[in-house]
Amino acid sequence: MNRRDWMKRTTAAGLSLIANRWQRSMAEAASVNDHFIRLADIPLNKATSLGASFADFHIMQTDSESxxxxxxxxxxxVAESTFGCSVRVLVDGAWGFAASDDRSEESLVQLAESAVAIARAQGGWRRRPVEIEILPAFNGRWEQPIEVDPFAVALEEKIGRLLAINQAATGSGATFCSSHLSQVRERKWLANTFGSHIEQSRVRIFPGASVTVTDPRKNEFATRASFSPPRGAGYEYFRDLDCIGDARLAVEQAREKMVAPSVVAGKLDLVIAPSNLWLTIHETVGHPTELDRAMGFEANYAGTSFCTPDKLDTLRYGSEHVTIGADRTALNGLSTIAYDDDGVETAGREFAIIDRGVFRNFQMALGQAAWIGRTSSNGCAYADSFEAFPIQRMPNISLKPGPDPSVTVQDLIAGVEDGIYIEGNNSWSIDQQRYNFQFTGQVFHKIHHGKLVGMYRDVAYQGNSVDFWNACDGLGGEKTYELGGAFNCGKGQPGQAAPVSHGAVPARFRQINVLNTSDEAGNKTVASNGNCNGGKLGQWG
Amino acid sequence: MGLMPVGITPDESKVLCQRVLGLVQADSAEVRVAVAADQHLRSANNDITSNSIANRIAIHLTVSYGQRSASISTNQTSDAALREAVEKVQALARLVPKDPEHLPPVEPADYDEPIMWAEPTAAATPADTIGWMRPVIEQARAARVESAAYLIRRVGATALSNSCGLFVHQPHTSVGFSMTARTLTGNGSGWASTQVTHAHNLDLTRIAEQAIRKAIDSRNPAERPAGRTTVVLESAAVRDLLALLVENLDRRSFDEGRSFLNSLFSNETSLEKPGTDRRDPIGSHLFGDKATLVCDPLCPEAPCGTHDGGLPLVRTPWIEGGVLKAMHVGRFWALKQGIKAQPSPGNIIMPGDGLTLEELISRVEDGVLITRLWYLRMVQPQTLLHTGLTRDGTFAIVHGKLAGPVKNFRFNESPATVLKNMVASGIGQRVLGGENAMPMHVPPLIVKDFNLSSVSDAS
Incomplete structure (x- = not known):
């Protein structure tokens, strides 16, 4: 069934039914709003009466559709809904936490008792008590501004759009095309013994597609994924994207990639588009500057960091071109919210992580600022579900545009003799202290004499985080700024997934180590970067 | 808070499934229920950093009208919530276009009784669990290293029921524990882990000893040049690589020409005699002679459930003596191709040669001992090339003996090549994976020509 047939079959009755299908979630949320202060008093009073020096109470409702x-x-x-609550307590310098989907008053008392009991069970043998700063109390309500609620959009509209993308791709010669649309609404209520009562709601959306072309005679295939990142936005984001045009371009580029010459490994200049660079920022700047990681709290899973507190204000993290800032207030940012999950107000707490090349600050949650001699968290706590203990997670972290607003990506390319212009993110990996990274991409345009002249395949770039950012010598102007991001950044044990955005402009990096992935797999490349007769020699393995 | 959520017993689970299915008016329906009572205990810098308990339930319902279907999941179990979920998913299903690949629910079948439940694990309390962790932290303090650890105790059950009359309920318990020890100077790091069904089999002291020993032994690593070399991969590294291979053994991808097996199989069959069926890789010798992988749900060392979506899971060789014996085949694809459906494996068992780690090391003239891998990601799907890094203890091997710690490496290697190049194996063990939760019981391996691509400064 194509999109036109599909649209014909749908009925007005169906439209109205689907538009109302999330009514129960809305009604439940309204019910919590009406009683939240009274409800919150139950576990908070219980925890306090049992000896908690601090307690907070979270309710979280998550609706999603994929x-x-x-x-x-x-x-x-697939539609999904979860609704539940948790109580976190600090007793005798130890954390306790209990969560349940049961929001009855009896359950709230039990949660407080359980949380206090497991905190107290650590008593007597702790080496260092947990200490937290006093936070101001807020009574606030925040709702992310969106134009079109994706949960109110008819299912047939969304499906029709996905089928149209696939049709455009296969009609242009793709052997296969898959597409997806995910949307999430988080509603959170937070109360704590500092006196805060906060209610917040936000929406995010993630459209995407991937085309594949195959050559059965040669047993080869190539794919190209869409460049559309997730956003903290309503349905208008998907509605306004030119997904059809991108699907057609993707097929063209996948075909070209399949027959493109294989790159020859070596040092090359790179111009990296925001659609690729956002992930490099995430891995080489975002994760290394999480203070809990730097202090060893993630050592057993995600690792530690080269970026330790003694390097504050001294480490030359990048060239003077590089300023990377953090915020939870950016328009359409996936991490954007008014109060973090510790109850810290985020407005006015924007901060530079790297300022003109120098490392300036860490990301922090409650109780961490004192570790580096600062007074308060900068609002980076997040819990991904009602049953998750809030931990420090990334705010939106973005590369600031260069000072000249007129600089375009073509200007950056013009300054490269031999190199590669990389678009779209693909494979990524970095070591547990965030030194050694390796990234690939979706499309690798060959640069020769300052111009794009075809495409390469089998490209990966590899390096050291600090060396890489110090090799940056050019940035696009503010008109080239784009917001990328991830729906599900992982951290913690048990694992938690957080949404986060990263803005970037195209950036130029000198003499970066480029690998040939076919060589790495054991197939030797014989072409040079200067000709188009590339190929593979030798057998598998 | 009770540690046994509703749905943990077969009777409770059946009642819940019947409540859901009883509300459905669609042509067919399938409900899956997963319940769990989890305790998560986390430590860092030799102190507990968080201690949490959570009861969870997930009800996942798929309904179909003819070839139109939709799914919903919720954690709300009141009559009103379930009724609304059913109404919502039925409304969705009516609006979805026909899926030509849609199939009716799975028919009931006979399933082996799983062996994933141990009463002492279920009966343990949060206080017991803290009691297990405390000696480990004190061990690290005494050894003057900083430890970070994670213990998860899970008591749960899954149920699957459908409108064809299928009902299967499988309870499970497990305790997983991993620990990283780091020297105070920060340049030595070691990791070890275990996973058991039965809490009585926990030996956390042994795990802590291993992590601490590796941390101390890995201090002040020397730099060894990158390049292809012979490596000894400990079980933790082996399991991460093999999980990536197994999840890509998919028949449909192969038939569609977008699997790593396409080029691998093409290369192999070009060397074989005329008349070889080039459309079916099953039975082809694609890996090294020593490569054998089996799914065995009743393996006591690493048991798993005995069905996958209602299809019985029984002992199945996937690779035997280097010959590909099975690939995942979905129900639709099996019907279309006229072949038998093959559910995904629930666990992976790799029999070993029975050599100790020391014996494996003694067989290597010049190489590297890799104890753990990290951040594995696909680089080239055409060859299944993955990248990743070594961490938490990497050591040089010279003349059959450990010759001191070396800096970590980034590798670029295909797990298919690893199975081609494996030379010898040790004694199987169950360890936790970096990014894959499948129970696996695998030995350490000697692998030749492993591609250590660059040196990492991480320690």
Missing amino acids: LFAREQMVQGV
Whole structure:
């Protein structure tokens, strides 16, 4: 069934039914709003009466909808809802935490008792008590501004759009095309013994597609994923994207990639588009500057960091071109919110992580600022579900545009003799202290004499985080700024997934180590970067 | 708070499934229920950093009208919530286009009784669990290293029921524990882990000893040049690589020409005699002679559930003596191709040669001992090339003996190549994975020509 047939079949009755299908969630949320202060008093008073020096109470409701289409088939329509609450307590310098989907008053008392009991069970053998700063009390309500609520948009509209993307791709010659749309609404209520009562709601949306072209005679295939990142936005974001145009371009680029010469490994200049660079920022600046990680709190999973507190204000993290800032207030930012999950107000707490090349600050949650001699958290706490203990997570972290607003990506490319212009993110990996990274991409344009002259395949770039940012010698102007991001950044044990955005402009990096991934797999490349007769020699393995 | 959520017993679970299915008016339906009572205990810098308990339930319902279907999941179990969920998913299903690949729910079948439940694990209390962790932290303090650890105790059950009359309920318990020890100077790091069904089999002291020993032994690493070399991979590294291979053994991807097996199989069959069926890689010798991987749900060392979406899971060789024996085949694809459906493996068992780690090391003239891998990501799907890094203890091997710590490496290697190049194996063990939760019981391996691509400064 194509999109036109599909649209014909739908009915007005169906439209109205689907538009109302999230009514129960809204009604439940309204019910919490009406009683939250009274409800919160129950576990907070209980925890205090049992000896907690601090307690907070969270309710979280998450609604999501995910659609998956492959060619002209809809292979998944999944709606999900979770609703639950948790109590976190600090007793005798130890944390305790209990969560349940049962929001009855009896359960809230039990949660407080359980949280206090497991905190107290650590008593007597702690080496260092947990200490937290006093936070101001807020009574606030915040709702993310969006134009079109994606949960109110008819299902057939969304499915029709996905099928149209797939049709455009296969109609342009793709062997396969799959597309998806995910949307999430988080509603959070937070009360704590500092006196805060906060209610917040936000929405995020993630459209995407991937095309594949195959050559059965040569047993080869190539893919190209869409460049559309997730956003903290309503349905208007998907509605206004030129997904059809990108699907057609993706097919063209996948075909070209399949027959492109294989790059020859070596040092090359790179111009990296925001659609690729956001992930490099995430891995080489975002994660290394999490203070809990730097202090060893993530040592057993995500690792530690090269970026330790003694390097504050001294480490030359990048060239003078590089300023990377953090905020939870950016328009359409996936991490944007008015109060973090510790109850810290985020407005006015924007901060520079790297200022003109120098490392200036860490990301922090409650109780961490004193570790580096500062007075208060900068609002980076997040819990991904009602049953998750809030931990420090990334705010939106973004590369500031260069000072000249007129600089375009073509200007940056013009300054490269031999190099590669990389678009779209793909494979990524970095060591547990965030030194050694390796990234690939979706499209690798060859640069020769300052111009794009075809494409390479089999490209990965590899380096050291600090060396890489110090090799940056050019940035696009503010008109080239784009917001990328991730829906599910992982951290913690048990693992938690956080949404986060990273803005960037195109940036130029000199003499970066480029790998040939076919060589790495054991297939030797014989082409040079200067010709188009590339190929593979030798057998598998 | 009770540690046994509703749905943990077969009777409770059946009642819940019947409540949901009883509300459904669609042509067919399938409900999955997963319940768990979890305790998470986390430590860093030799102190507990968080201690949490959570009861959870997830009800996942799929309904179909003919070939139109939709799914919903909720953690709300009141009559009103379930009724509304059913109404919502039925409304969605009516509006979804027909899926030509849609199939009716799975028919009931006979399933082996799983062996994933141990009463002492279920009966343990949060206080007991803290009691297990405390000696480990004190061990690290005494050894003057900083430890960070994570212990998860899970008591849960899954149930699957459908409108064809299928009902299967499988309870499970487990305790997983991992610990990283770091020297006070920060340049030595060691990690060790375990996972058990039965709490009585926990030996956290042994795990802590291993992590602490590796941390101390890995201090002040020397730099060894990157390059292809012979490596000894400990079980933790082996399991992460093999999980990536197994999840890509998919028949449909192969038939569609977008699997790593396409080029691998093409290369192999070009060397074989005329008449070889080039459309079916099953039975082809694609890996080294010593490569054998089996799914065995009733393996006591690493048991798993005995069904996958209602299809019985039984002992199945996937690779035997280097010959590909099975690939995942979905129900639709099996029907279309006229072949038998093959559920995904629930666990992976790799029999070893029975050599100790020391014996494996003694067989290497010049190489590297890799104890753990990290951040593995696909680089080239055409060859299944993955990248990643070594961490928490990497050591030089010279003349069959450990010759001191070396700096970590980034590797670029395909797990398919690892199975081609494995030379010898040790004694199987169950360890936790970096990014994959599948129970696996695998030995350490000697692998030749492993591609250590660059040196990492991380320690």
